[in-house]
Amino acid sequence: MTTDPVKNFLEVAVTAPVNKPLTYLAPDECKKRLKQGMRVLVPLGGRKITGYILGRTDTAPVGQQIKKIYKVLDNEPLFPKEQVDFYKWIANYYHYPIGEVIKTALPAGLTKKSGRRIKITDAGKKHLAEISESAITGTPWFSSLLHKGAISPHAAAGLWRTKERGLLELWEQKGWVAISIELVGGTAKTKNETCCALAENIDNPDSLKVSEQKTIAVLQKIASATKRRFVPRREITLEYRGAGKALKSLAGKNIVIFEEQQVYRDPFGDSFLQSDIPETLTDEQKKALSSILPAIKEGRFAPFLLHGVTGSGKTEVYLQAATFVLEQGRSVLLLVPEIALATQLEAHFLARFGSRVALLHSGLGSGQRFDQWCRIAEGKADVVIGARSAVFAPLKNPGLIIVDEEHDSSYKQDDGFRYHARDLAVLRASRSAAVVILGSATPSVTSYYHASMGKYSLLDMRKRIEERPLPAVEIVNMQSVKTIAGRPPVFSPLLIKNLQDTLERGEQSLVFLNRRGYANFMICRDCGQAAQCAHCQVSLTLHRSENKLLCHYCGFTVSSKTVCANCQSPSLTAIGVGTERLEHELPEILPGARIARLDRDTCRKRSDYIKILRAVHKGEIDILLGTQMITKGHHFPNVTLVGIVLADTGLGLPDFRAGERTFQLISQVAGRAGRGEKSGRVIIQTFQPEHYSIEMARNHNYQGMYAREIELRKALGYPPFSxxxxxxxxxxxxxxxxxxxxxxxxxxxxxxxxxxxxxxxxxxxxxxxxxxxxxxxxxxxxxxxxxxxxxxxxxxxxxxxxxxxxxxxxxxxxxxxxxx
The missing domain is CATH 3.30.70.600 (Ribosomal protein S10)
Structure with missing residues (x-):
């Protein structure tokens, strides 16, 4: 029997702005072991960068010198060959380099490239030290070279793109600096630690030193409590400080064995939510599952749009469908638009599926993400919960893909590789013969249109669990509210009264404003000029607690005590309102109320977010105020009032989706009220009470909003009609x-x-x-x-x-x- 000859040339997708795969020669010594999905280091334009093998070919481009790959970086493929066509389709659709697409799909830290390290020589120290200090001012790289003796590859990469490159090359010719090429990047790897265990037979332990006997006792105690033979050395030394030296001597006597073991970096931490399996499903849940489960059993692609009002039990439909998929021996992917929602849903899925669950999102450390990715790739986790990039998770045989809050714009990456995770989820499901569920209380107009045209199967859930009523909604026209010093107040009398009444009843309230900071901008009282970002054509936002003006686009900051850039006047006054101002004013209106703020300024870490949510669930917070982070997915049974401070902030944006997004935002935050045994109420403050998006949100009328939007888009030729x-x-x-x-x-x-x-x-x-x-x-x-x-x-x-x-x-x- 003859075998096919191994093809000599490789198609490689490089991590560079190159639209098509490049051709490289496979070295004879490793030709046979090279496979699709493996990383290689390849030469490109005088440097070495990471590439991914997409396939082999017998032919090479005519008239080109084909270079050999420099190094093989993997023993096994990082992604299966079936994914190659998936990546090619994505690169073609989004008009983005395929190597960069694959780089996005893989964990951060897997990409290597060559960089330049610049070191000063003895001759250089002598000559360059004579340069005056004034020449060093404003050139940190030169100071680093002179005083630290070297410039890092990262800093050198920036210099190489400027006129300084010619100067450094001249210095190299004169022997003042040495420029070497080295590999940088590729930091992602497993974490190991030294573990200890007792040998099988211990001879005459009574002859050991006291410290050695105590160390053995501590090791045995921890091993027994944790049911592990090997115990991390750090745990032993933490319990007994003298164990470090004793362990070495015990190892020399063959009483203790050392072994390096991989450390699992747990991403879940302490969950504060409980998830109970309901005794019975609602009729609407049963009806939805009666459509979903047969498609799963048949192993066919089937897209569903699950349109369920807030509190209708969509999460339980997800869980029941996931359970059925796992019983079929297939895997599950659940996408959420942001980390905040991942925390809510992970508790429910962890309670049902335990160690089968993996988590992927930017809130994890790079090591945690890498460990989770490896667990998924190795088949140790077959339920994946994650934000946008989790759509690329290396799941084996996915049978169900869920996109929760499918309407959310966070699924679209807004820089670099601008993909839409919801759309790729549908594509991946179609290529895997899987079921995909797009869930939302306020579906995107485009998705609902696809359902109305038969592209998706529409599943309706119009009733809340136990047929609890949707909250009553009242609109306050802020144009008619009495002004204070010529300005409308932040809180209307109606909202203040409802907050007071809710507090007196021992119930909780949410106050929503989609604007962080204290004030929108600072304006000069003398010349009327607003404080502007030095790098963007936008006003700076006042963050009072940090005494700074901040650009929310580039991060530029100046002190809030600054003077006017136009006329140098110190007379700046704050205009507008943000969540920080709400937090400042509410205690004056409701003294004694326990208030917390949930936005990106107060929740920079996952632990900050969990701490606040735990306090709400325990009843330790009376009023939770915040931005979009409080609008989706939360189930607070004791929240009976939702106040929306400025409901129309998004309506002035030059965007054809502005009305749709305003309706969705109001409806989502309104849905947090009355989810427990007590009914809910929503107060909407607006300057545009007659706008259709606000009027439809008041009446919980999604169909009315959709009919208005689809009519406008058809007339203007906007998506879904283009x-x-x-x-x-x-x-x-x-x-x-x-x-x-x-x-x-x-x-x-x-x-x-x-x-x-x-x-x-x-x-x-x-x-x-x-x-x-x-x-x-x-x-x-x-x-x-x-x-x-x-x-x-x-x-x-x-x-x-x-x-x-x-x-x-x-x-x-x-x-x-x-x-x-």
């Missing part, structure tokens, strides 16, 4: 960026056939300057998806030419969620 791509042109020189934007628009119009696709722009982006970059946009609107992508592929070559000089960056954002 597909969009936003071309973003950015650079530090506004005139240059504008010129390239118009050149790109002219090229695009030449490629158009008739009116398809439609080219809108170019125009300055609503946020004209961010992070020192001026921004222009070109919106492409197409009725046919295939024609739109054919057009974009033709345009890609022109984009490469326009951005080649490096003065502008042009990004293709397919299916954009925001166009700011």
């Amino acid at each position: 597909r969009l791509a936003n071309l973003k042109i950015e650079g530090t020189d506004n005139d240059y960026v504008r010129d390239k934007a118009f050149r790109l628009a002219n090229m695009a119009k030449k490629f158009c056939k008739g009116t398809e696709p439609e080219i809108l722009g170019p125009a300055p982006a609503p946020l004209t300057r961010l992070r020192d970059n001026y921004r222009w946009q070109l919106l492409i609107k197409g009725k046919k998806l295939e024609a739109l992508h054919t057009f974009l592929h033709r345009l890609e070559g022109e984009i490469g030419g326009l951005s080649k000089a490096g003065k502008v960056r042009i990004v293709i954002d397919v299916d954009p969620e925001y166009m700011l």
Whole structure:
């Protein structure tokens, strides 16, 4: 029997802005063991970077010198060969380099590349030390070289892109510095620690020293309590400080054995929520499962849109479906839009499935994420809960993919690789013959349209558990509320009275404002100029507790005691309201009330978030106020009042989805009220009480909102009646960026056939300057998806030419969620 000859050439996706795989030669010594999905180090443009093997080929590009791979980085593939086509499809759809797609799909820290380390020589110390101190000022890299003796690869990479490169190369020629190439990155790995165990037979333990006998006793005690033979050395020395030296001597006497074992970095910590299995399901839950379970049993792709009002029991449908999938020997993936929601759902899934659950999201440390990824890849975990990037989890044989709060815009990555996790979840399910459930109380207009057209099966759950009523909603027109010193108050009299009444009854309240900080901006009373970010064309937000003005886009800060940049006047006054101001004013209105704030300023770690939620569940907090973090997924049985301070903040955005998002946000936070035995109430404060999104939210009328939105979008030709791509042109020189934007628009119009696709722009982006970059946009609107992508592929070559000089960056954002 003859075997097929091993093909000599490899298709490699490199981690660089290269749109297509590159061809490399497989070295003879490792040719046979190379497989799809393995990492290799390859030469590219004078450096070495990580690449991923996509396949083999007999032929190489004509007229090119084919280089050999430099090094094989894996013994086994990091992803199965079935994933290669998945990654290729994604790269093609989002017009993004396939190597960068794969890099995103894998845990951070797996990418290696070559870097330059610059060291000063003895001759360099002599000559460079004579340079005056004034020359060093403003050049930290030179000071580092002179005083520390070296420049790190990370710092050198930045210098190599500037004019300083020529200077350093000159110094190398003169022998003043030595420049070496070394591999950097690739920090992800398992963590090991030294563990100890007693040997099988211990001779004459009475002859041992007292410290040795005590060490053995401690080891035996811990081993017995934890039912482990090998005990980490750190646990023994923590209990008995003298154990370190004693363990070494015991090992020398062959009484104690040392062994390096992998440390599992637990991501779950202490869960404060309980999850009980209900004795009976509601009729609507049973009906939903009667559609879902047969599709799972048949092992076929079936997309469902589960439209269930807040408190209708969607989570239990997820859990029952997941249980059934696991019984079939397949795995489960649950996506949530943000870490906050992952914490809620993980408790329910941990209670049902225990150690089978793995967690993947950015709130974990890099080591924890790597350990979780390995557990999934090795088949030790077959239930995965995670945020956006978990859609790439290396699950074996997925049978069910759940996208909770499917309408949430957080599923769309807004920089770098701009993918939409919900859409990729549907794609992955179709390629795996799996069921996908898109769940929401307020589905996206696009998803609901797909359900109405038969693309998804619609499952309705319109009643709350135990048929509890949806909360009564009342709207306060803030235009009619009496002003204080010429300004409307933050809290209306009606909201204040309801907060007082709720507090007196021993019940809890939520107060929602989708704006963090103390005030929106600081304005000069003398010249009227607002304090602006030095790097963005946006106002700085006052964060009073930290005495700073902060840019929420780039992180730039100045002291809140600053003077006006325009006229140097110190007379700055705070305008607007944020969650920090609510926290400041509420104690004056309700003295004695226990108040907590939940936003990104108070919850920078997972433990901060859990601490606040635990206090709410224990009844230690009377009023919880916050941003979007309090709107979704929470089940607080004693919360009977929800106050929405400024319900219309999003309606002024230049975005065709503004009305839809406002309805969703109000409906979601309103759904936190009255989920227990007591009925709930919602107070909505707004300056636009007659806007349809607010009116529909008051009546819990999703169908009414959808009918209005779908009519508007059909008339304007927006999704779901078209597909969009936003071309973003950015650079530090506004005139240059504008010129390239118009050149790109002219090229695009030449490629158009008739009116398809439609080219809108170019125009300055609503946020004209961010992070020192001026921004222009070109919106492409197409009725046919295939024609739109054919057009974009033709345009890609022109984009490469326009951005080649490096003065502008042009990004293709397919299916954009925001166009700011």
